[in-house]
Every structure is written in C-alpha cells, then in structure tokens.
Amino acid sequence: MVTLAMVKGTSIKQGLLLTVILVTGLAVALSSTINLLIQSRNYEASLIERAEANIEILTVTVAQALSENNSALADNILSGLQQTNFITHAHLYRYVSTTDRIDFFTSYNRSDLPPLPNRANNIEDYTQATTASGSIEIARPIYNPDHQLLGYMYIRASLSELNNYIWKASTYAFASFALSLLIAGILSNVLRRYLMRPLIEVNEVARQINQTRNYDLRLPPAELLEIDHFSASMNKVLDKLQLLMRKARESDLEHHNVVEDLESKIQQRTSALRTANQELVDTLEQLHSTQNKRLETERLAAMSNMVAGIAHEINTPVGLSVTAASLIEDKLEELQGQLEEGNKEKLNAIYAEFVNNINIVQRNLKRAGELIGSFRSLAFEHAKEEPSVIYLEQFGNIMVDRLSPLLKNPEKCKIELSTDDSIIKIRRHPLEGILTELLENAIYHGFKNKDHGIIDLRLHVKEGKLLIQCHDNGVGMSEEIQKRIFEPFMTSSRSSGHPGLGMHLVYNLVTQLLKGKISCTSVADQGTKFDIEIPVQVEE
Template sequence: MLIITFTLVFSSSLSMYSQIKNYRQELANQVIMLAELISHNAGFYLKTMKSDEANMRLKTLEAAEIIQNVVVYEGTPSPDGSQPIRFAEFTPSGNVPIIPPPSIFNNIRQARFDEDSIDVTLPIRESGGTVGYVYVKASAASFNEMVGNAIFLNLSVMLVMLVVGLILTLRLQRFITEPIENLADFLQSTSRKRDYSARAENTRIKELNILSKAVNITLGRIQETIQKQEIAEEQHRELNTRLEEMVNQRTLALKDANQELIQTLEKLHQFQRQIVQNEKMASLGDMVAGVAHEVNTPIGLGVTASTMMLDRIDTIQEQFENKTLKASTMAKFLSESQENLNIIYRNLNRAAELISSFKQVAVDQTSENSRAVCMSQLINEILLSLRPRLKKVHHQIDVDIDPTLTVNTKAGPINQIIINLIMNSIIHGFEDIESGQIEISAQMMSANKLKMIYRDNGKGIPDDIRKRIFDPFVTTKRGQGGSGLGMHLVYNLVTQALNGTISLSSEEGHGVEFVIVFPVAGSKSRETLNLHQ
C-alpha cells in the first residue's frame, strides 16, 4: 500500500504539474499574441491619430473576453527617470481602469502572472526603432478553472486507485497469511512434542512449498543428528577411561600454543610501535612538502623582483655610458629600485619566518627533551607549519592562551598531539562541512599542572566509536587512507611522554572536546602569579 500510495502521489503530482505548466504556457502565448496584434496596430495609431480616436479604435477589443485593460504608451523611458506618456487605453465595461506601475517597462515580452490575472508589455516598433509600448492585462480565470478541474480529476482518480489497491491488498494478504499460519502452527506443535519425524504439507503457494520443503529437510537432518548424537554418547562413555591421557596431551599442546601466542603478541607490539613511528615520520614528511611549497612562493617573487632590478640597472648603465641618461629616468629607476628592494625584503623575510617556524616544529617533533616553551608561540608555530593544509579549507582556528604563559615541558609530544587533533577535525569532524570552528585554550590548574582544552563544532563521534576511540586501528576511514593510529598515538603521547591524562566528551552532531592535563615545571604567567598570591 505504501508503494502504491507513493506511486500514485508521484504520478498524479507529475501529471498535475505538467498540465498546469501547459495551461500556463497556453494562456501566456494567447496574451502575448493579442499584445503583438495590438502593438502592430498601435504604431499606426501613434502616427495618424489623436488620443480620442485611438481610444475609439481600441474599443474593438470588446470581442476579446479575457482582456481586462490595455494601455498604449508613447515614447520610451529616458535616463533622467521620465516615463512614457499614456496615449490611449481600453477598459471593458464593468472593469475599473488601472494605472500600471513603472516596473512594467523592466521585463519586456515576459508574461507576468498574478493571482487572477496576467499582464505583458511589448514595444511598438516603427522604422527599426521603439516609439512606444503596449501594456495588456488579461483575466486568468480560465486558467484557474482548468487548474481546479485538473486537480479534482487527479485526486478523484488517485482516491479510486487507492481503494482498489486496498481491496486487492486485503485479498492478497488473506491468500498468503493463511498457509503461513498453518506452517507456523505445525512448527510450534513439532517443537512442543519433539516429534522430528513429522513433515509439513504442501500449500497452494509456490514459495511456501519451497519453505515447507526446506523445513522438512531441516527436520530430517535434526532427526539424523539426534541419532548420531546417541551414537556419539555411546562412544563418549567408552572414551572416559582414556580421558586423563587426552587431557594431559591437550594441556601440553595448550602450553605450546600459549608460548607461540606470547611470541606473536610481542611481534605485534613491535610492529605497532614501528607503525606509530612511521605515522609520526609521515606527518613530518607531509609538513616538509607543504612548507617547501609555501616557501617557494616568496622566494620566486624575490627572484623575479631581483631580475627586474638587474634589467633596470643594465638600462641605466647603458644610458649613462651613452650620456643619454635623464633625470626623470633616474628618478623612475630609484623609485622602481626601492619598490623592488621592498618586495625582495618582504618575501625573503616571510620565507625566513616560515623556515624558522618549520625548523622549530621539526626539532620538537623529533626531540623528547624538555625545554622552556611559550604555549601561545608553540601553538602559533604549529598552525604556521600546517598553513599549506589549512589554506585548502575554510575552517577557523581560535587560540585562547595567555601570551606570557611559559612552562618547562616536552614540546615534541605537544606538537604531535595538536597536529593529530587538528587533522582529525579536518578529515573526520568537518567532513561535508564547509566552514568549521576549532578552539584551543590552555591555562594553569595549579603551580605544576597545565590544562589544555581542544574543541571543534564538527559532526562529533558516534557512540560505538567513542568508547574505543583511543584503541589502535580504530577508524571510520577504513580503506580510504585512515590508519586508525592517530588517536592511539595521541593517547600514548599524553599518558607516556607527558605523564598526563586525556578525557573526551562528544555527542554525535555536536562536536568534540578533549581535556588534556599534564605536569609541567617552571611555569611563568599572569595566571601563575595570581595562583601564588
């Protein structure tokens, strides 16, 4: 019934839409044709008649019942805002004359539909130019009547078909369910009595006959199994005397299997550590490629500017040697030289900043030593190293960290943690999201504990994934490049490298929040001073 209803509604809607579109087009074509006839005669009216005579001629339009108003304008709209002059008009008896708005001259030759009318504006052309306009407003009552009739007819047919479908469905249901109920009663009776020698009877439905045959085959196999079980029990009683020897043999085999399992597990841990290390180096490799691409642009601009400056110097030198050097040429050379030197300086300085930031991030990722770290500067360096990847998306990253917050900790693990969290948000959290938002904040919880909070407003994490998000090889991108080691690496870096804790709160569709707490030494910031006070 659902399929029938959907099919009828869809087909009826499509049919009504097609009919209404055709009625609408036919009415629009009819009104445009009338307007073209009036426009063709209106050029003659404008040249040879006065306004009153043209009004008398327009009264011949009484024969066209659908026409409600006709207005003939003389002239065209001018740039200073003046509008064409009303030259002649026609309004059938019983209708109220109208004053069309100036907007009718904006859409020429296009039919405009209202609730119960349609209007169109056509130009009056004489000698290859436009000398005026004709505005025609016609009744859409016939269109509305045809639309109403079409809707009533389609609804009536759909209702009749639904009733017929319901009757056929009920008869078909009765035809099918009765044999199914008989088969269900047979199975219940066989289950209660455990009489597996009974067999189901055939029905008048081919598919149910196939099912009954399968049930009979299953009952036969159960019967055979019971017989084999009785034989096996007899054999089991005979084997009880040798049970102790068999248990000893299996115990030895189990010990060998356990030893082999322990060795396999050790190899698995070694492979896992190797894969995690490869994941870190792959992240660093991606960063190298991105920074190299980013540095290439300012260096290329600097080379271009220096080449242009060398060309200008050759030109000045040639003019100087030929004694044709002018003061204006020299002034232009000095101005261009200053501009090129500024370009070279800005781009080389930009490349130096990128390389310096990348060097610090690369050292941090490969180093496990503690150092004094300005948290705000560290996060900004990480974001700078990720800029080649972040430029391809439109996500916003907000950093809320006290610029004076400096702690003594391991920068490498923090670097890798932030990179993995940001890439997880871009790849998983912001999938199919055009513009997401990430917030990173850090503050001292006590004199020797730092709390970092990472949030995004992405899709969140499903319940089945969230419970094991920190397990290895857990990913929603299986077969699409996801290794499933990103969050496992984050967990290991927080708990082992930083000796801290990490907690996750997330609801599907409401983003994620990671809270990371780890010990630090030698903290300096305005917040620390407030804690001591």
C-alpha cells in the first residue's frame, strides 16, 4: 500500500510489480545481511580461538629458552612460524627480576611485512585478545614450574582469512539477491495478468458510465470474489443513484413552486416592513430629540448647582470681608472725632477693633483664595504635565511622611503603608493630589469625634495598572452621602471650613485626566474604603 502511494499516478500493474520486487528484495537483502554478519562474527571468534591456541603452545615451547637465556633456541622455535601465514609477528620478552623490568628478547616477522614496535611498556594491555587494523593481537605470561614469571609471549595474527570470507559471502549474497529479484519479477507479472483482467473489464464499464452519463449500465460479474462483490455493490449504488435522481427532479419541481410562493409572500411582507421601519425611524428621531433635550436640561441643572455652590462658598468670606470693611469705615469716622477730642482710652478701643476687623478681612480673603485654588484644581491645571518616572515605594513613604503631621493623636491614629518596589511612569502632581485628598478625607472626616484609628494605604502594580486602596476604620458615612460622595460641594463638615470639593477633584483626576476608575464603599461606624485603578507604564 505504501509502495503504491509513492508515485502519484502509478497504475495497479506497476504498483503490484514494484511491491512484489521491493518486498522480495528487502527480505532477501535483510536475511543475507544478518546471515553474513552472524557468520563473520563466528568466523572472527574462531580465528581468535585459533590465535589463543597458538600462543598457548608457544608459551610452553619457549619457556626453556627463556629460563636458560638461550636466544638461539628461541629463534629456532619461532622460525617454525614461517610454515603458516596466519601469524605475522611474534615477540618474546624476558622478565629481569633484579631490575623488575621486561626486556625485549627476540622476535619473528613474516618476510613480506615490516617489524612491529617494541610492546614491552604496554605488554599487559594485550593479555585480552584485541582486533584492530585487520589483525588480532594477544599476549600471554610465561611461568617456570615454580610459577615464577619468566617473561611474555606476544603474537599478531592476520584477519585476511576473515576478509576473504566476507568478500566471497557478499558475492554469493548479491548473486542470490539478483536471482530473487528476477524470480519475483516473473511471478509478479504472472499474478498481475491474472488479477488485472477482471479489473480492466470493470474499469471499462465504469468509464462508459462516466463519459455517457448512462446510469442504466451495470458492472459485469467477475471470477475473483472481491471484484465480484465490488461490482455488485457498485450496481446497488447505481440503483440508488437513479432513485435519488428521480426524487431530485420531483423535489426541484416542488421547490420551484415553493420559491414562487415565498417570493410573493416576501414582497408583501417587505412592503409591510418598509412601512413599519419608517414609523420606527420617526419614533427614534423623536426619542433622540427628547433625550437631547433631557441631557441639555441636566447639564443646565448641574451647571446651575455648580454656580450656586461656587457663589455660596465665595459669598460667605467676601460678605464677611465687606462687613468688616464697612465696620472699619465707621470706626475711621469715630477715630477722627476721638482724635479731635484727644481721648486716649477711646483710641485704644478703636485700635483693637481695627485689628480685629482687619484680621477678619485677611482670614476671609485667604479663605476665598483657597476656594479659588480649589476651583483651579477642578479645571485640571496639571493637564499638560508630562508623565515622569516614579519609584512607587519611595513615593508612598514621602506622601505618608508629608501628611502624618495632620493626625490629631499620632500615638493612637496611624497611617500604615503597603507597597511594592515597582517603577512606573505617570503624571506626578495629579497622583500627589489624589493621595493627599484621600488621606486628608480620612483624617478630617473619617476620625471626626474619634481619637484613635488606622488608615490602611496600599499601592501596588498589577498587569500594567496602578491599584490604590485607602481604607480607614473610622465613622464611615450614611448611604445618602455615599451616593453623592463625588458630587461637588458635598461635605459633612461645612461648618469646619471644608467646601466639599476634595472627592470631586479626586474623581475628575482619576476618571478624566488619568483615564482610570474609582469606587467607594462605606458602612456607618465601620469605616470607608476607596478603590482606584489607573493605567500606567511599568518601567523595567
């Protein structure tokens, strides 16, 4: 199946032939390779055993020559190796007990090969047979009858017999491989002819059906069971196809009638929808007009409330200043009369009233200036300020240190700061204003009529946003005040000189200038909590 899919457009004839040849070739090649590998391993093992047997015989025969220190006798024994081509080199080493050294004694080299280097320094590395560079190298110690070391026998044997064997075996394997492919090709050709005849007949009828669109034709039966089943199944499919085509023609006619009926109904409903749509458009226009009028009314009402609040807040200090100035004017006339009379006691009393009225004027004009400053803050005087880098932990500590002196009783009222070491980029002055108003609101309003409490200020950065949480356990606020906390001039301490613009300023700075979000939750006698979320640029 894999072979048939290897080349796009390959016919079944070619695929069958290629599959049989490929499978046969792979099987023969794999079996020949495995057989050659096993036989070569066995042949190599037999050569190693042969080398070990030769060296065992040599160690016995040269022991006397070593014990007598007779090199001529040793040479005579080793010269007998010329009768075989298996052993190419032989070294005899003598152990000198006085110096504890191994010295070269004598050697044998096959006449057609150069001698080998001295192996005395690493002779013990060859006590186990090793094969390398087409040779077997092996060494054995030589002992006397008292089991005292006399020396070492080293031989090198050729693996040429193994190489010749591998070459001949490979030649035979290749010949058997080629013969197997030839036989497989012949058998696959015979099998192809037997299998393809019924397939060709079935394919011819299928081609006629496709070209002529004559679905009355049927595939012929076949001798092969699988092809016969295929023909029968395809004939059933053709029967069902003819039935479906007939039903499709009937369905098309019915569909055509239904479509015409639907088109008529759609035209009627389209006309009705067009009329309803025009009525809806008119209604929406009227609704938009009403909404615009309502929004304009609400804006005018909010502006009126704002103007009324501003007028009320400024009118008080200005009115007091005017009254004090009028009193000063009256006292000036009285002062002129007393100067003419020269009454010193009266002059001192008038002077004291002068000082008191001037203090009233100064105090109320200062109050009016503070109110105007608050109004300027509402106008976003820092709107054009560029963002700057702020170290969050350092910034939080500075704000806490700056506002802690406002606490009435620092021993019982504390500001607890929790922050991380993030580095952010944001407009500095709006952020200072937000924290200042939050902490002042908690100090002045949260702990009114209370001499102890905790303000929990948390500054953290998460997913590119600065999260600010200011929570106090003070007196809290009523539900009515909580709903209007962010409205201008909303305060519970107007008699104490607080105009009620702080939280409105915070709301505008967070939502309008810094594009963030703010929320407030409060429970009477339990405290107030502000949650602020501002998008910032986090610096690495």
